[in-house]
Amino acid sequence: MSIIVVLCFKAFHLTAPSTIFTTWVALGNYMNPSIFAATDHYIASLFASEDACLKETLRNNENAGLPEIDVSAVQGKLLQVFAKMCQARYVLELGTLGGYSTIWLARAIPEDGKVITIERNEEYARVARKNIENAGLIHKVDIRVGTAIEVLAELDTELSQSFDMVFLDADKPPYMQYLQWALRHSRPGTIIIADNVIRAGKVLDENSDDPAVIGVQQFNKALAEAAGVTSVVIQTIGVKDHDGMAIAVVDYPQHA
Numbered sequence: 002m003s004i005i006v007v008l009c010f011k012a013f014h015l016t017a018p019s020t021i022f023t024t025w026v027a028l029g030n031y032m033n034p035s036i037f038a039a040t041d042h043y044i045a046s047l048f049a050s051e052d053a054c055l056k057e058t059l060r061n062n063e064n065a066g067l068p069e070i071d072v073s074a075v076q077g078k079l080l081q082v083f084a085k086m087c088q089a090r091y092v093l094e095l096g097t098l099g100g101y102s103t104i105w106l107a108r109a110i111p112e113d114g115k116v117i118t119i120e121r122n123e124e125y126a127r128v129a130r131k132n133i134e135n136a137g138l139i140h141k142v143d144i145r146v147g148t149a150i151e152v153l154a155e156l157d158t159e160l161s162q163s164f165d166m167v168f169l170d171a172d173k174p175p176y177m178q179y180l181q182w183a184l185r186h187s188r189p190g191t192i193i194i195a196d197n198v199i200r201a202g203k204v205l206d207e208n209s210d211d212p213a214v215i216g217v218q219q220f221n222k223a224l225a226e227a228a229g230v231t232s233v234v235i236q237t238i239g240v241k242d243h244d245g246m247a248i249a250v251v252d253y254p255q256h257a
């Protein structure tokens with residue numbers, strides 16, 4: 002069938018058969034989500050292969066019954082790329098889980114740098130601590146146990162410097178509050194990343210009553226309209242579900 006279509010287009014000089022064929026293949030692949038996972042594995046094999054420590058982290062998480070909601074290997078590597086782009090020494094992460102993304106981040110900062118990571122679940126934080134110790138990175142990581150809003154209020158009183166990078170990956174309803182806090186603790190050049198802001202397209206539903214969807218809708222709008230910030234959202238797809246990551250760089254200080 003596809004050969005007949007290509008021949009017809011060739012005979013009538015309608016358009017390049019290679020274009021038709023590429024489109025045909027692309028459409029066929031779109032129907033087949035396994036192509037996204039396979040491509041993710043291909044990218045990971047080239048750019049983001051997990052060493053024994055990262056693999057063990059995921060095994061420990063599974064054995065401890067943690068949900069499999071960590072970033073993918075490729076996304077972990079993407080976090081490292083962002084950390085290096087802004088020469089991050091001082092990083093804030095909201096949502097530690099078992100420390101998988103924390104390890105990617107801590108590996109990207111210098112020996113005297115610090116990742117402060119916030120986790121409300123004590124058991125998850127205990128697993129994360131063990132994983133980060135096993136990775137030999139605990140001297141670069143400060144795990145704060147508590148709800149993000151409470152811990153951020155504590156940090157307000159103790160911080161003496163701005164963050165170079167902030168990674169939002171905790172609960173979605175307060176994402177806009179997390180953004181506002183991050184902006185107040187940023188410097189020109191600070192990179193802010195927020196995961197899960199597309200939610201398999203549910204973000205398009207203006208009548209959604211899902212608090213997570215409403216949270217990311219508010220966040221995306223606030224980020225797009227924020228003064229002094231250059232930002233965008235990209236869709237993400239691969240071994241994890243269809244979702245999206247917001248990426249922002251602060252242009253000028255936002256201190257109140």
Ligand SMILES: C[S@@+](CC[C@H](N)C(=O)[O-])C[C@H]1O[C@@H](n2cnc3c(N)ncnc32)[C@H](O)[C@@H]1O
Binds near residue numbers: 150
């Ligand atoms: C998506 S997971 C984080 C995954 C982790 N960043 C990774 O990629 O390895 C979200 C985590 O945020 C934690 N969390 C959710 N709401 C929170 C809150 N309000 N304060 C602190 N942690 C929260 C959850 O317990 C969960 O461990």
